[in-house]
Amino acid sequence: MRLRVDLLPHGNYPDVVLVIDVLRATTTAVTYLEHGAEALLLTATPEVALALRPELPEGESSPVVLGGERGGLPIPGFDFGNSPVEAAAQNFTGKTVVMNTTNGTGAAHTAAQTGKHVFLAALVNAHAAARRARATATEEIAIVCAGTDEHVGLEDVYAAGVIAEYLLAMGEFSIDDGARIALTLRRNSGNPIEALGGSGHGERLNSLGLGEDVRYAAQLSTSTLVPTLVGGEDVPGGTLKFIAG
Amino acid sequence: MRLRVDLLPHGNYPDVVLVIDVLRATTTAVTYLEHGAEALLLTATPEVALALRPELPEGESSPVVLGGERGGLPIPGFDFGNSPVEAAAQNFTGKTVVMNTTNGTGAAHTAAQTGKHVFLAALVNAHAAARRARATATEEIAIVCAGTDEHVGLEDVYAAGVIAEYLLAMGEFSIDDGARIALTLRRNSGNPIEALGGSGHGERLNSLGLGEDVRYAAQLSTSTLVPTLVGGEDVPGGTLKFIAG
Numbered sequence: 219m220r221l222r223v224d225l226l227p228h229g230n231y232p233d234v235v236l237v238i239d240v241l242r243a244t245t246t247a248v249t250y251l252e253h254g255a256e257a258l259l260l261t262a263t264p265e266v267a268l269a270l271r272p273e274l275p276e277g278e279s280s281p282v283v284l285g286g287e288r289g290g291l292p293i294p295g296f297d298f299g300n301s302p303v304e305a306a307a308q309n310f311t312g313k314t315v316v317m318n319t320t321n322g323t324g325a326a327h328t329a330a331q332t333g334k335h336v337f338l339a340a341l342v343n344a345h346a347a348a349r350r351a352r353a354t355a356t357e358e359i360a361i362v363c364a365g366t367d368e369h370v371g372l373e374d375v376y377a378a379g380v381i382a383e384y385l386l387a388m389g390e391f392s393i394d395d396g397a398r399i400a401l402t403l404r405r406n407s408g409n410p411i412e413a414l415g416g417s418g419h420g421e422r423l424n425s426l427g428l429g430e431d432v433r434y435a436a437q438l439s440t441s442t443l444v445p446t447l448v449g450g451e452d453v454p455g456g457t458l459k460f461i462a463g
Numbered sequence: 464m465r466l467r468v469d470l471l472p473h474g475n476y477p478d479v480v481l482v483i484d485v486l487r488a489t490t491t492a493v494t495y496l497e498h499g500a501e502a503l504l505l506t507a508t509p510e511v512a513l514a515l516r517p518e519l520p521e522g523e524s525s526p527v528v529l530g531g532e533r534g535g536l537p538i539p540g541f542d543f544g545n546s547p548v549e550a551a552a553q554n555f556t557g558k559t560v561v562m563n564t565t566n567g568t569g570a571a572h573t574a575a576q577t578g579k580h581v582f583l584a585a586l587v588n589a590h591a592a593a594r595r596a597r598a599t600a601t602e603e604i605a606i607v608c609a610g611t612d613e614h615v616g617l618e619d620v621y622a623a624g625v626i627a628e629y630l631l632a633m634g635e636f637s638i639d640d641g642a643r644i645a646l647t648l649r650r651n652s653g654n655p656i657e658a659l660g661g662s663g664h665g666e667r668l669n670s671l672g673l674g675e676d677v678r679y680a681a682q683l684s685t686s687t688l689v690p691t692l693v694g695g696e697d698v699p700g701g702t703l704k705f706i707a708g
Contacts, residue, residue, distance in 0.1 A: 225470055225615050370470050372640035395617035395663045399648055406651045418640045 220358040221385055223378045223396035226365045227328040234355040235333035236347055238340065239364035240377040241419045242300050243322025245340040245435040246285070247445050249302040251462040254311035258445060259457040260323040264293050266456040267318045283310070286318035290426060293318065302342075302434045316457070321371075323458075325364035330447060330458050333360070338445035338460060341377050341410055345439040348384035350446075350463065359385060361400070372403070372417035373435075379404025380438070410436035465603040466630055468623045468641035471610045472573040479600040480578035481592055483585065484609035485622040486664045487545050488567025490585040490680040491530070492690050494547040496707040499556035503690060504702040505568040509538050511701040512563045528555070531563035535671060538563065547587075547679045561702070566616075568703075570609035571692075575703050578605070581692035583705060586622050586655055590684040593629035595691075595708065604630060606645070617648070617662035618680075624649025625683070655681035 238244055247258055261267040267284050274280055285298035285305070292299045298308075300319050317323060329336045335354045339347035339361070351359045361381055363374035379400035385391060386401075393401075407413040414420045414436045415429075423432050446463030453459045483489055492503055506512040512529050519525055530543035530550070537544045543553075545564050562568060574581045580599045584592035584606070596604045606626055608619035624645035630636060631646075638646075652658040659665045659681045660674075668677050691708030698704045 228613060368473060369639070370641050370644065372643050375640075375644060394614070395620075396615050398617050398661070399615065399620060399644065402651050403644055403647050406647050416643070 219355060219389065219391050221382060221391035221397050222358060222360045222394045223382060223400045224360060224362045225370045225375055225396050225399065226368065227325045227362050229328055229331060231329055231333040231360045233333070233358040234335045234351050234360065235329040236337050236339040236351055236359065236361045236381065237322070237326045237329050237364065238361060238374045238377050239319070239322030239325060240340045240435050241373050241414060241423060242302055242431055242435055243317065243319040243364070244338040245342055246300050246302045246305050247317065247338045247460065248340055248343050248441050248443055249305040250285070250310055250315045251443050251445055252441050253305060254309050255313050255315045257314045258460040259314060259316045259454065260326050260460065261316060261318045261457050262323065262327050264288070264318045267316045268295055270316050270454055270457070281312060282314050282316060284316045288320055290422065301428065301431050303430045306434070321364040321366055325362055326458055329362055336447035337463070339381060341380060341435060342437050343439065343441045343444055344377070344380050345384060346442040346444050348381045348388070350444045352385060352388050366419055371419050373414045373419055375400050375403050376407055376413040410438055464600060464634065464636050466627060466636035466642050467603060467605045467639045468627060468645045469605060469607045470615045470620055470641050470644065471613065472570045472607050474573055474576060476574055476578040476605045478578070478603040479580045479596050479605065480574040481582050481584040481596055481604065481606045481626065482567070482571045482574050482609065483606060483619045483622050484564070484567030484570060485585045485680050486616070486618050486659060486662070486668060487547055487676055487680055488562065488564040488609070489583040490587055491545050491547045491550050492562065492583045492705065493585055493588050493686050493688055494550040495530070495555055495560045496688050496690055497686050498550060499554050500558050500560045502559045503705040504559060504561045504699065505571050505705065506561060506563045506702050507568065507572050509533070509563045512561045513540055515561050515699060526557060527559050527561060529561045533565055535667065546673065546676050548675045551679070566609040566611055570607055571703055574607055575692060582708070583690035584626060586625060586680060587682050588684065588686045588689055589622070589625050590629060591687040591689050593626045593633070595689045597630060597633050611664055616664050618659045618664055620645050620648050621652055621658040655683060
């Protein structure tokens with residue numbers, strides 16, 4: 219079995235793909251599903267997301283809510299930002315959450331182009347994501363770091379190293395240079411809060427007053443839920459549907 | 464001053480760029496110039512390289528020689544491969560060496576699109592490359608890892624970390640996540656021969672019987688020569704001209 223870590227999305231995934239955008243999209247995705255959401259629809263653009271909101275009579279609660287960010291800031295017309303802390307304070311039972319974020323949703327779309335099995339992974343579901351990947355894969359597990367605006371994000375590579383370490387504990391893998399780098403980083407960058415807080419993205423979120431999100435994202439394996447890509451005729455064009463798995 | 468390490472070529476370089484393809488293109492480039500070559504012409508494709516060979520009367524020695532590889536193997540019609548050991552055994556006095564390689568020459572072309580000052584760096588000229596970058600830069604030093612077929616190469620990130628470490632010794636820098644990752648890798652991957660030999664590319668070269676090239680490339684600061692991009696009307700289209708600096 220091959221274990222591959224792409225420090226940025228690359229494509230050509232033949233088998234299992236774990237998509238990581240630990241600050242904050244995949245952490246938030248896990249949180250939405252933990253807090254009752256029926257499904258997540260990841261869209262390639264904010265416009266696709268906005269078009270998915272149904273027109274409803276005044277006062278009627280929508281079964282669809284929109285969450286996302288551009289450059290870390292809320293998107294006009296969206297109901298929620300991209301904050302796992304904000305998501306954890308709500309109940310999404312019966313709701314579909316439409317998500318669009320700067321890097322994470324794009325990485326998921328790249329993964330879905332060829333991947334047979336696509337999951338969302340973060341530190342909060344690291345054990346579960348590793349187990350699911352290991353149980354599903356037949357030839358390759360690719361861990362794909364979303365990065366930030368096409369630059370490598372230390373926080374994603376660190377999280378990839380955490381999951382890679384679990385996978386190596388479960389069995390034999392041939393690993394690539396990306397995995398070697400992620401493992402070295404994981405073993406030499408301190409604990410998750412130190413690693414995430416010391417990344418450029420973590421520093422930026424802290425300076426925006428979003429340090430609680432960084433601390434939330436640094437929790438290890440607090441969820442056993444793995445967002446799982448599913449197909450089907452009910453999935454709107456331009457979106458990827460993930461359900462709790 | 465900013466210090467940035469791109470784990471793969473990205474573009475948008477405003478100032479100084481150090482291009483690294485330690486196995487083997489930039490190591491070999493330094494070696495050609497060390498062994499007398501007047502200039503290097505890095506071409507975007509093998510075809511551009513082949514077109515630069517002059518037609519000469521039989522028996523006359525050409526002032527232009529071609530060196531390069533595709534996938535680690537020699538290119539038909541070229542005089543040399545991409546081996547620093549092979550280059551070190553020759554005398555290139557008065558010659559122009561036209562180089563085309565799988566990853567290194569492409570990375571140099573990406574760097575040259577916007578970079579004000581473009582240099583080739585490797586472990587063999589690490590001290591000199593760091594000094595030159597520091598002396599030249601006014602706002603940013605970008606160290607660009609060529610990688611292998613759009614995948615991150617551990618050997619290049621390690622070498623970037625070596626040079627980043629020297630730069631940090633010389634003065635204050637704000638660093639990005641790529642630099643943080645490269646520094647962590649450099650500090651935790653053993654000595655150069657261990658790091659290069661343990662990379663996927665190093666393993667492949669060893670298995671092709673090219674282990675001598677890996678050991679050559681793992682030498683630290685044996686040259687004070689920094690290949691330097693120069694312009695001018697005599698530079699053929701589709702090529703970048705580097706001279707000893």
